[in-house]
Amino acid sequence: xxxxxxxxxxxxxxxxxxxxxxxxxxxxxxxxxxxxxxxxxxxxxxxxxxxxxxxxxxxxxxxxxxxxxxxxxxxxxxxxxxxxxxxxxxxxxxxxxxxxxxxxxxxxxxxxxxxxxxxxxxxxxxxxxxxxxxxxxxxxxxxxxxxxxxxxxxxxxxxxxxxxxxxxxxxxxxxxxxxxxxxxxxxxxxxxxxxxxxxxxxxxxxxxxxxxxxxxxxxxxxxxxxxxxxxxxxxxxxxxxxxxxxxxxxxxxxxxxxxxxxxxxxxxxxxxxxxxxxxxxxxxxxxxxxxxxxxxxxxxxxxxxxxxxxxxxxxxxxxxxxxxxxxxxxxxxxxxxxxxxxxxxxxxxxxxxxxxxxxxxxxxxxxxxxxxxxxxxxxxxxxxxxxxxxx
Amino acid sequence: xxxxxxxxxxxxxxxxxxxxxxxxxxxxxxxxxxxxxxxxxxxxxxxxxxxxxxxxxxxxxxxxxxxxxxxxxxxxxxxxxxxxxxxxxxxxxxxxxxxxxxxxxxxxxxxxxxxxxxxxxxxxxxxxxxxxxxxxxxxxxxxxxxxxxxxxxxxxxxxxxxxxxxxxxxxxxxxxxxxxxxxxxxxxxxxxxxxxxxxxxxxxxxxxxxxxxxxxxxxxxxxxxxxxxxxxxxxxxxxxxxxxxxxxxxxxxxxxxxxxxxxxxxxxxxxxxxxxxxxxxxxxxxxxxxxxxxxxxxxxxxxxxxxxxxxxxxxxxxxxxxxxxxxxxxxxxxxxxxxxxxxxxxxxxxxxxxxxxxxxxxxxxxxxxxxxxxxxxxxxxxxxxxxxxxx
Numbered sequence: 001x002x003x004x005x006x007x008x009x010x011x012x013x014x015x016x017x018x019x020x021x022x023x024x025x026x027x028x029x030x031x032x033x034x035x036x037x038x039x040x041x042x043x044x045x046x047x048x049x050x051x052x053x054x055x056x057x058x059x060x061x062x063x064x065x066x067x068x069x070x071x072x073x074x075x076x077x078x079x080x081x082x083x084x085x086x087x088x089x090x091x092x093x094x095x096x097x098x099x100x101x102x103x104x105x106x107x108x109x110x111x112x113x114x115x116x117x118x119x120x121x122x123x124x125x126x127x128x129x130x131x132x133x134x135x136x137x138x139x140x141x142x143x144x145x146x147x148x149x150x151x152x153x154x155x156x157x158x159x160x161x162x163x164x165x166x167x168x169x170x171x172x173x174x175x176x177x178x179x180x181x182x183x184x185x186x187x188x189x190x191x192x193x194x195x196x197x198x199x200x201x202x203x204x205x206x207x208x209x210x211x212x213x214x215x216x217x218x219x220x221x222x223x224x225x226x227x228x229x230x231x232x233x234x235x236x237x238x239x240x241x242x243x244x245x246x247x248x249x250x251x252x253x254x255x256x257x258x259x260x261x262x263x264x265x266x267x268x269x270x271x272x273x274x275x276x277x278x279x280x281x282x283x284x285x286x287x288x289x290x291x292x293x294x295x296x297x298x299x300x301x302x303x304x305x306x307x308x309x310x311x312x313x314x315x316x317x318x319x320x321x322x323x324x325x326x327x328x329x330x331x332x333x334x335x336x337x338x339x340x341x342x343x344x345x346x347x348x349x350x351x352x353x354x355x356x357x358x359x360x361x362x363x364x365x366x367x368x369x370x371x372x373x374x375x376x377x378x379x380x381x382x383x384x385x386x387x388x389x390x391x
Numbered sequence: 392x393x394x395x396x397x398x399x400x401x402x403x404x405x406x407x408x409x410x411x412x413x414x415x416x417x418x419x420x421x422x423x424x425x426x427x428x429x430x431x432x433x434x435x436x437x438x439x440x441x442x443x444x445x446x447x448x449x450x451x452x453x454x455x456x457x458x459x460x461x462x463x464x465x466x467x468x469x470x471x472x473x474x475x476x477x478x479x480x481x482x483x484x485x486x487x488x489x490x491x492x493x494x495x496x497x498x499x500x501x502x503x504x505x506x507x508x509x510x511x512x513x514x515x516x517x518x519x520x521x522x523x524x525x526x527x528x529x530x531x532x533x534x535x536x537x538x539x540x541x542x543x544x545x546x547x548x549x550x551x552x553x554x555x556x557x558x559x560x561x562x563x564x565x566x567x568x569x570x571x572x573x574x575x576x577x578x579x580x581x582x583x584x585x586x587x588x589x590x591x592x593x594x595x596x597x598x599x600x601x602x603x604x605x606x607x608x609x610x611x612x613x614x615x616x617x618x619x620x621x622x623x624x625x626x627x628x629x630x631x632x633x634x635x636x637x638x639x640x641x642x643x644x645x646x647x648x649x650x651x652x653x654x655x656x657x658x659x660x661x662x663x664x665x666x667x668x669x670x671x672x673x674x675x676x677x678x679x680x681x682x683x684x685x686x687x688x689x690x691x692x693x694x695x696x697x698x699x700x701x702x703x704x705x706x707x708x709x710x711x712x713x714x715x716x717x718x719x720x721x722x723x724x725x726x727x728x729x730x731x732x733x734x735x736x737x738x739x740x741x742x743x744x745x746x747x748x749x750x751x752x753x754x755x756x757x758x759x760x761x762x763x764x765x766x767x768x769x770x771x772x773x774x775x776x777x778x779x780x781x782x
Contacts, residue, residue: 001569001634003406008399014651015394178392210631213615213639220607227603240601243392247651248604256647260405260638 001211001260008254010147011173014247016239018177019051019137022094023059029133029172031092034063035085037105038096041067043139046183052096052137064088069097072275072282073104074156075119081108082118085132093134095171098192099143099152099282102136106151106169109134121164122153124366128166136174141181141246142192142283144199144253146174154276160362161276176250178242186233190340191283193229196249197222198286202265203258205297205304205373217257219311224248226312229340266371267293270381273359280349287342288349292388294330297374302326304373345390353389356382392602392651399645401538402564405638407630409568410442410528413485414450420524420563422483425454426476428496429487432458434530437574443487443528455479460488463666463673464495465547466510472499473509476523484525486562489583490534490543490673493527497542497560500525512555513544515757519557527565532572532637533583533674535590535644537565545667551753552667567641569633577624581731582674584620587640588613589677593656594649596688596695596764608648610702615639617703620731657762658684661772664750671740678733679740683779685721688765693717695764736781744780747773 011029013021026034034056043049056063066081084090085108095105111118113130120126138146145151149170154161181189204218224244232241251257270293271285298305306322309315309329318325334344343349360382369375376384402420404412417425425447434440447454457472475481476499486496502509504521511517529537536542540561545552572580595609615635623632642648661684662676689696697713700706700720709716725735734740751773760766767775 001406001631001638003409005402005404007402011396011398013396015392018394211635212618213612213635213642216611216614217608217642220611221604223607224604240392243651244602244604247392251604251608251647256642260634 002208002262004259006255006259007167008147008170008256010171010254012147012176012250013173014176016177016179018175019048020055022052022055022135022137022175023057023061025173025175026056026061026092026094026135027059029092029135031061031133031135033088033090033092034061035081035088035090035093035108036063036065036096037069037081037093037101037108038067039069039098039101043096048096048137048139048180063094064090069101069104071100072154072161072279073100074154076156078104078107078111078118078153082111085112091132093132094137095134096137096139098138098140099145102143102145102171103151103153105134105136106131106145107153107164110164110166110169119153119155122155122162128164128168131166131168133172136171138174138176138246139180140184140188140192141242141249142195144196144249146171146176147250147254150253152272159276161272174250176246178239178246181242181246182237182239186236187284187341188281189232189236190229190342191281191287192249193225193245193283193340194287194337194342195283196245196252197225198267198290199252200257201290202268203261203263204308205264206261207373208261211261214257214259214261215307221248221252221257222312226336233340262372264371264373266373266376269363269370270384273363274349274351276362277355277359278350280351284343284349287337288344288346288388289384291330291334291337291344292384294333296380296384296387298326298330300374305329345388347391351389351391353386353391356385356389359385393599393653395650397646397650398558399538399561399647401562401645403538403567403641404564405567407568407570409566410439411446413443413446413526413528413566414448414452416564416566417447417452417483417485417526418450420483420526422452422524422526424479424481424483425452426472426479426481426484426499427454427456427487428460428472428484428492428499429458430460430489430492434487439487439528439530439571454485455481460492460495462491463545463552463670464491465545467547469495469498469502469509469544473502476503482523484523485528486525487528487530489529489531490536493534493536493562494542494544496525496527497522497536498544498555501555501557501560510544510546513546513553519555519559522557522559524563527562529565529567529637530571531575531579531583532633532640533586535587535640537562537567538641538645541644543663550667552663565641567637569630569637572633572637573628573630577627578675578732579672580623580627581620581733582672582678583640584616584636584674584731585678585728585733586674587636587643588616589658589681590643591648592681593659594652594654595699596655597652598764599652602652605648605650605652606698612639612643612648613703617727624731653763655762655764657764657767660754660761661775664754665740665742667753668746668750669741671742675734675740678728679735679737679779680775682721682725682728682735683775685724687771687775687778689717689721691765696720736779738782742780742782744777744782747776747780750776
């Protein structure tokens with residue numbers, strides 16, 4: 001196990017009716033003038049918007065609004081949010097939505113306290129030194145941004161999707177009412193579950209030896225997702241299943257499963273180029289890339305794929321042919337993704353084989369290798385893309 | 392899943408050399424005059440004391456000292472600590488030790504901010520409204536007090552061991568260097584592992600339905616303990632094994648595994664009477680009581696014992712005879728406790744059958760039932776004690 005620091009001071013209010021606490025939580029964490037940040041308006045149709053407004057009003061919290069966040073959130077709206085925050089004297093940002101809304105809120109929070117271009121944080125040109133506090137009311141179980149120090153934004157001008165990381169970006173509180181996720185379409189539910197599962201994979205596939213406690217925790221989250229997801233797709237209003245997936249989504253990405261171990265993140269970065277170019281739903285893009293990454297990497301470094309198969313997927317261990325065991329794990333993962341309706345190739349997500357060189361160029365614009373479990377070259381990543389370019 | 396709040400804002404510095412950060416962490420969390428609280432002096436022999444003093448000195452943190460905490464920490468020293476804190480103007484308490492030292496520090500922290508008798512908090516006569524901040528340098532993986540809001544103190548005058556709970560008692564930071572646990576005797580190591588395992592059992596055995604994510608997390612911690620403990624007993628200086636047990640001990644009790652579900656705590660309370668009367672090592676007392684609790688409760692409510700057997704202990708599921716499967720899990724747990732050198736009956740811990748009525752009287756002094764998974768009566772608890780009264 002490697003040395004680490006872990007500090008996850010987000011307050012979680014979880015369960016039916018949790019949103020009623022939103023106003024008092026903002027007060028508790030020092031907010032006096034709020035930017036209410038949200039997406040395309042679905043929260044107005046499903047009643048979440050009204051409930052949050054009622055909670056703010058009950059706690060006498062003044063607010064201004066900025067809606068319009070889209071999946072794979074864009075830099076343009078972030079600039080607009082930074083302007084608005086400065087103009088209105090906002091001191092707390094409340095994100096009501098999924099990972100895109102929360103990530104956009106985090107970008108505004110950091111940008112509002114920075115004199116330069118907020119994209120500097122996402123391009124590795126500057127470190128976040130200060131940020132407005134944020135809170136969230138979560139409506140999609142997927143990104144884990146409700147408990148994480150991460151944010152991913154798409155620079156729409158250059159079609160570049162990159163992440164920033166700072167402990168200052170961890171939400172002060174997150175309100176998590178699983179009922180809010182019941183109205184999600186099946187595809188979004190499954191894409192969210194895929195994202196959660198692969199957040200754990202990025203931590204599980206590690207070269208760090210002797211990390212049994214975090215190995216077991218990673219497997220716990222993966223098993224929860226593979227148990228609950230088909231159930232919730234059959235029965236979308238199943239509160240219990242929604243609740244387990246929602247809490248699993250937070251645990252998958254607040255790093256309690258990832259401390260003390262090298263992490264990979266190759267699949268995520270390889271997918272980000274797809275999302276940036278074709279505006280693919282992130283979880284769906286991961287469903288295409290992650291199994292392709294696994295099949296490619298297996299040949300070079302099978303070790304961790306054996307417990308992945310036996311502990312997560314219940315494949316019997318064949319000590320004479322551990323590669324057989326390992327391959328069965330990947331096959332079961334692929335079967336699971338197909339079962340929950342996720343895509344498996346470029347043809348299903350509108351990606352083009354002809355664009356592979358451009359995506360590889362962008363991915364390797366500032367680095368020579370990708371990922372850690374196996375350090376992939378341009379040629380490796382090209383082969384991974386090509387293995388799923390079925391159009 | 393039940394509604395819940397979760398807030399665990401302890402900062403963890405984990406790994407080799409982590410103690411060097413102690414002084415700056417105290418500064419970061421606002422301490423300017425420290426009470427250094429510790430046990431019987433073993434930290435002076437093994438060098439931990441010197442390292443902590445060096446870290447305090449390097450950060451220019453003034454401190455006063457109070458050693459002498461014993462296992463099953465006593466009220467007498469807490470009163471002394473409260474006096475000292477007030478006299479010296481201490482504003483931060485640093486506990487260097489295991490659960491006993493940390494629990495004693497928490498009692499002093501709460502007592503120093505209270506005009507009445509601090510035992511009021513432990514006797515349910517008052518709620519903690521304020522407390523000094525505390526930090527810890529952990530030397531034993533067991534109690535989980537380094538990340539928990541709990542403290543257990545023995546009122547030595549009345550031989551009563553009771554717990555207090557307040558979010559104000561969560562340490563601001565905990566320094567966790569697994570090397571510090573390498574010098575522990577085998578018996579203490581095994582007793583600590585038993586305590587960790589049963590902290591999770593108290594959460595696992597629950598009537599709350601549909602909690603797959605926390606079920607899996609509980610199993611993850613249990614499997615870590617049953618894998619790593621025999622290994623570390625064979626090879627006490629195995630840093631990796633010590634590290635996994637140490638982090639598992641924190642996760643077992645900061646409640647990440649217990650949110651949203653009814654918890655039991657019967658075994659702990661039944662054991663506390665043993666510790667209070669005979670000064671038994673808590674983990675060793677639990678090794679006697681927990682399997683006895685399981686065997687007794689199994690007959691009344693087998694449900695949760697089936698996954699306990701299959702998921703934690705790898706027992707094949709016999710759907711025709713699930714009670715057989717369940718019993719095999721308890722038997723494997725008992726065999727494990729024997730393997731790691733834990734006691735199984737009163738004769739090994741100096742307890743007396745003749746004292747059972749007195750222990751039952753104290754346990755039920757203010758309540759009619761004990762535990763939640765099965766609500767036990769006086770008669771039930773008497774039978775549990777009697778089933779292990781082998782002297």
